[in-house]
Amino acid sequence: MNGEQAGVQAGQAGAGEPPVLCLDVRRVLDGVPLLPVRAEFRFEVSSPMLVSVTLTPCRGRGVTWRISRELLYLGLYEESGEGDVQAWPVRDEAGETTSWLLLESKTSSAVFELPVAEVEEWLDATYELVPEAAEAHALDWDAFLGELQDAGGRSGD
Template sequence: MNGEQAGVRAGQAVSGELPVLCLDVRRVLDGVPAHPIRAEFRFDAVSPMVVSVMFTPWRGRGVTWRIGRELLYRGLYEESGEGDVQAWSVQGEEGEVAWLLLESRESSAVFELPVAEVGEWLEATYKIVAAEAEADALDWDAFLGELLDDRERPDDRPAVPRSLD
């Protein structure tokens, strides 16, 4: 992000409207922040444990990642997550930032996130659904469907466990 905060837009939760945060983040290559990417953070009270983030490069198609809300929040201030999604705070050129690591089978990327903006947005989501109320507000069928992306098996049959003999 540049120091002018251009490209930052945060919606406020008012009368059913859920907050959306759009900002320009930088992809980190070889430990140096570069390559600006548009990131759109969305929160849905139906699936309060998850934040959806769409990363869109200036040229090309975007990709959406679903990240644990608590993992992202903790990662702004300390090491958080393991495996495919991790976040941790670092001191950046323009103040306090956090790095977000996303890995898939095909590729991986690290993004620099501004702690103040993302932290403020996440706090607004916790005002909509408090951390201790996440499980109560969760529609488990919708949550699991979203995580699995509602994909059917190719032959539309349930998986049959194999014997390990």
């Protein structure tokens, strides 16, 4: 990842953890990516099946979603997910491919446009730390289930 790219920053991470990926993404309204939103992607080796994404609009509080790492990766190139979290590739007017991420709760929904190259590079770094085949062995099941139970799959900051 190029840390000099506009809107992209790599944050600090602990030993054995990939850096935090900070991106300026856009919320999609009526099929058009418009509203800027700050997105921070985090990965923890102790919970390798999940990626935490904190979305913070220019004004207002951020919200954190815990998303399947596999769902997010697949959604860069094909339709992925069902229900509350879905991702799929979209070709923009310039012919570039982006990925759209749909997040739905009981009270609202939002779609965000993600840059494929930056998210893929960051996800590849997570798979270098914990390959997909090793996820089940690396997972602290008690902590994982406790976190899901406490957060209900997502939490506000």
